[in-house]
Amino acid sequence: MKNLKIKMVVFTLFVVAIILVAADHIDAPAVEGTSADITDFYCFEGSSSSNLVFVASVQGLLSPTATSSATFDENVLIEFNIDNDGDNVEDLVIQAIPRDGKMYVFGPAAPRTTGLASVVLIDATETSVDITKYGESAEIGEENSIKVFAGPRDDPFFMDFAQYGAIIGGTATGFNDPGADTFAGSNVMSIVVEVPKNLLGSGASINTWVEAKRL
């Protein structure tokens, strides 16, 4: 009986801790702080209006010191998914996977199967780049009109996330003016891929999202 009570108390504390941590961080318990933790996703027209740019960031809130030793995980595939016929199922993917200091990008190409499991499309168009080291200027890989970058960047996200937490937690009734960017001074590991729009579909728009997948 005593053992069961202790186990219940421990279990409750564990659950509360997960909720607190989940409220405090950007993502979910299974991925937060890991090498597969997606922090952000952007998709926008490139400096050339013929191209579209995909940006995925992983491993957020990196201090400069932490950035100097941050690496991409070779067991983690970052996959941009593109639906170009409006059914929210991917018709094309762009896959980024690191190997030995290089980022390999495959696609845009049709996935073998859609959904939660992926294999790397080694027969698709391949573009690669040396992963930029902390402190060096950006390495850019370019082939077949596709450009690729992978490495540490200033976190492009900005928000007073701390004040949002205080509002949700009931210790504040509103935002401050001016606010304080919780992400100021912090870095992320980013993958940037720029592709010609004509490789993505012939309609007026696409639906797109990014996935992190583990071997």
Next chain:
Amino acid sequence: MNNLKYLLLLTATITLTIMSCKKDETTPVTFAGVYNQVDQMGRPAINTVFIPGNMKDEYNTTIPSAQGAKYASVIQDGLTTLSPAYSQPGDENALGLDAATFASVLATDVLTVNLSGPTTFYDGTNVLTGRNLTDDVITVELLLIFGGENFMENPNLSDDHVDANDKTFLTSFPYLAAPF
């Protein structure tokens, strides 16, 4: 005899050189295996704000075409309990979306991106045509959640007053600024 020795030495040198070159060939890079999903994202902050802690991991492993059925009502509940601008039945936001409709838009977590024309989360004219680096997506989302029909309803909740990144973005590839 000297010629033979010389020839043997030359052959040995050439053989050793060929062998060294073969050793220097990089071993082929392999990408074998099946990768299984652990995280996913379409629009900013949706999982963080609307999905309860005990559902976040499942949300990250639900394909977008299945997310609407699973999460629209949980997001609708979030809107009506979280936002004073959605506390009354029939309340709408500035896009004319009531809680149920807005929730069904948000539940399928994908980013719609125009293939011609401006790509922006919201620039005053274009709505949800992409997401670029300078878009203040958080204030846009706060306005749509808390701002009510005319963007003015809960001013202390509708803008976090952080409207730009800490570094200027680059005008060309890779666009993101160098790290600190």
